[in-house]
Structure formats: structure tokens, C-alpha cells
Amino acid sequence: MKDIPSGVEPIAASVRARHFKAEAVIAAAQNVVAARDPDLNCFTSLYGEAALKEARALDARIAAGEAPGPLAGVPFGVKNLYDVAGFVTLAGSKINQENPPAKADATLVARLRQAGAIPIGAQNMDEYAYGFTTENAHYGATRNPHDTRRVAGGSSGGSAAAVAAGMTPISLGSDTNGSIRVPASFCGVFGLKPTFGRLPRTGTYPFVSDLDHLGLFTSSTTDLALVYDALQGPDPTDPFCAQRPVEPVRDTLESPDMLRVAILGDWFQDGACPEALTALVEVAEALGGGPTVSLPEAARARAAAFCLTAAEGAALHWADLRVRPGDFDPATRDRLLAGALLPSALLIQAQRLRRWFQARAAELFTQFDLLLAPATPCVAPFIGQTTLRLGGREVPARPNIGLYTQPISFIGLPVVAAPIHTPGGMPVAVQLIARPWQEETALRAAAKLERAGVAGARIAGR
């Protein structure tokens, strides 16, 4: 966006002040997409003239003296499991191409539009959000903007990569087992997965209803907080959404309060690559240091999330699995079919274990405000890479990328993925994990790391 400022707040301020028209901002974003997306494959559909028309309408409102909202004219992208009125919600699948266009926006899309932001396109993902790499058999792989030979992570890969490539300053994603935190780590941008139940999922294609979280990517903590504030609020049409009021965080980022920090050991460091462990140490030191503690039975928690995901995903797609399995992405299909065969006693036990594990985390939070863990055990693998070397062992890549994220989303804790870049290397993120409903704590820590120059997003090619 030549001459147009980067970042959500500066863009919105310049549009409100009429230094730039929203139309020019959207056109500039579309030009970046046109230039970069053929190489990166972040988008599966673009809204083109519809987005420009929306921008012109916003410009007219501003000219008429109306308040355009805190995100005036800011372009955003959405993982293609969000409904956007007038467009088909693919959820990364071929099957959903047969569905009619969405009649209404997803709640979060509507809230961003209400705040003045403008959607410019839908972004690539793993089929039905079941994956960590965004290597989609139907729509191709999204390439990592920092090294196009590598994956962007998943399942919200197109969303994270679009921010990392400077195409959109905001992308909306979803995270069931790590699908925001993993691509934030691989693409080196900030990601926020709020507390389970914080942001309503109304109008998004589900995956695992009791594990699905919505969240977002940006290139700064200020933007993360500002957009998160615009997204908050209850929604009675999502039965899992908590009836909590908006709890604004934008003006709390510079609070000087000290945080009691601990580093998760054991499971959360076993097998981690040197880059991930170095990032963890740097983050811990910048936040004042803290002891290494254990969150017990994390391996079993991860196992429970792994099994629940396969079984509940299978139940959701049961009808199509029975009559048209060949229309699924092969990687998704085989896992869902296997999930359909799991015994019911396991699923009940997994839910009971979830409650037990939640209590262990709550015990840690009586002593600490923030827990730290790597977001991924490795930097972004290469496209097509089937195995990872973790702790000297060769393991299948896809199921193991989410080792450190799955136990955390299993109990719904809010997390900011704080990206750490090293000169000449690939980025990797650290999870800043707060107690339930304390997104503010994680965001405040992320802002402190950003101010200290420890964490920060890097826009590739800029």
C-alpha cells in the first residue's frame, strides 16, 4: 500500500481524517493481492468490485459527516469457513461448492463491517479445518511468505500468510487445536485465540463444536487489541458463547503491572527444535523470568483432544462420508473415517479428562498470571514434507505440529502467539497463555515483548 500507512489504527485514522479514501485503501490492498497471491495462494475468492463498492459507500458516509467506526476503511480477509453474504462458504472443501451463497454475514464479519472494516476476500485453509499445513488437495497449498518452499501452517494458513505478506492488516481465523497459533508461528505474525466461548461462532462452518474458537491475526499487538475489542460481545445464537459484556483491552496494553510468569516444561519442551527453545528463553527473560513448572498429564490431554477431534469431525461429516468419500481431501477423509470407528466410552472419558486437566491448569494459575510454551515444535516444514525430526525421533509431520497447542485449546485458555524472528531464519512463536477470560494479560505481555523488540511481526518483502 504505497503512501497509505500500514497497520489498522493508522489506516483507520487516515480514512476518518479523509487523508485517504477508503476506496483507495481497498484498491491498494487489492493491488498487493494481485501482485503476490499468484505465488502464495492465500485467497480462494476475492470480492473485487463488491469491496470497492462498499468502500465508496463508506467514503460517502464520511463525506456526509457520519462516524465511520474505529476500523474505517481497513481491509480484512476471512478464512473461508466464515459466511460472507452473497458468497459460498467453502470451508476448504469441494463438497461445499454445491451450497448456496450465504444469506448473511457471520457475526464476526458483521461486527467488523459495523466498525467500518471491509472484507476483500476469503482465504485458503485445510479442508474442514482439519490440518496444520494448508496443503489443500482442492485449492492447493498456501506458501509461506518468508520462504515459499515452506508451508504457511494451518488450518488458517491463508489468513496468517496474507497478513505476513502485507496483503491484509487483519485476517479472521479459527482455532480448534492450534489453527491460529500454528500458522502465526510459521508465518511470524501475531495471533489471538481468545477464551473458549468469548467470540461467537455464528455463521461459521463448524469442525468440533466444543473445541472451536474464533480469533484473528494482525501484525502488531495494538492492532490485535483494537480488532479484538471490535469483535467481542455476546451472541445468543451461539449456544457456547458466554454472555459476557465487552471487556476492552486496547487501552490496557501499557499497564506497568508485573506479571507472575512460569514456563511450561516437560511435554511442552520435549522434542522442540533449538529455535523454539531459544525463543522461549528470550521471551521468559524479557518478561522478567520465572520458574519452569509442569502441567501434569499434558500428553493425555493432547491425546484426548486428538481423539475427540477425529470422532466429532466424523459425526459432523457422517452423511457425506457414507455416500461420497471420494469428494473429500484424501488427508481429511482417512482421518475422519478412522474417527467414525472410535468407541463411545473413549469420548466420554476424554471429556472427563478435560475437566480434570482444567483443574490442574487452574491450580497453576493460583500462583502465576501467565504460562509460556512454544507454539510449534519446529519452524515451518517444507511443502510436501511428511515427517519431522523431534527430539531425535522421526515422526509424521501433520499430527505432530500441534503437540504444544492442543492441550491448551482443549481447556479453552486464551493465548496470544507472539512471533519471534531471527536474522536469516524462519520465525517461530511463543504461546502467552493466560487464565480464562484474561485475554488482557496475554495481550499486555505481548505488547511488552513488542516494545522490548523481542517479539514482532515481519512483513515479508517489505
Added chain:
Amino acid sequence: MAPIDDHTVSVMATLLELTIPPQYAAGVAENLQRLLIQAKLVMDFELPPDTEPAPVFHA
């Protein structure tokens, strides 16, 4: 744990009136084996009887 083969997958699927085409059976078996290794971790953990599932989970 005994290895899961195509035949086992087929028998289990039959109980659910689910037909798994033969060309997918090996992939399903591989994934089921991976899931059952994880399932054992879950099932082997003894939980107090008063640990109930939370039907609405708010972290």
C-alpha cells in the same frame, strides 16, 4: 496393541453400516492405529468417579 488391518476396519465399519471403499482401507487403518495409541493414553488414566464431563465448557 495388535495392528489394525484392512479387514478389521471393514468389520468395524460394517457395525456402523458404513462402507469404506477398499482403496481407502489402508489409509483408514493407519489413522485408526494412530488414534487408538492416543486412545489408550486416555483410557488408561484413572479418574475420580466424581469427575464429570462439563457439557458446557468455559475453561
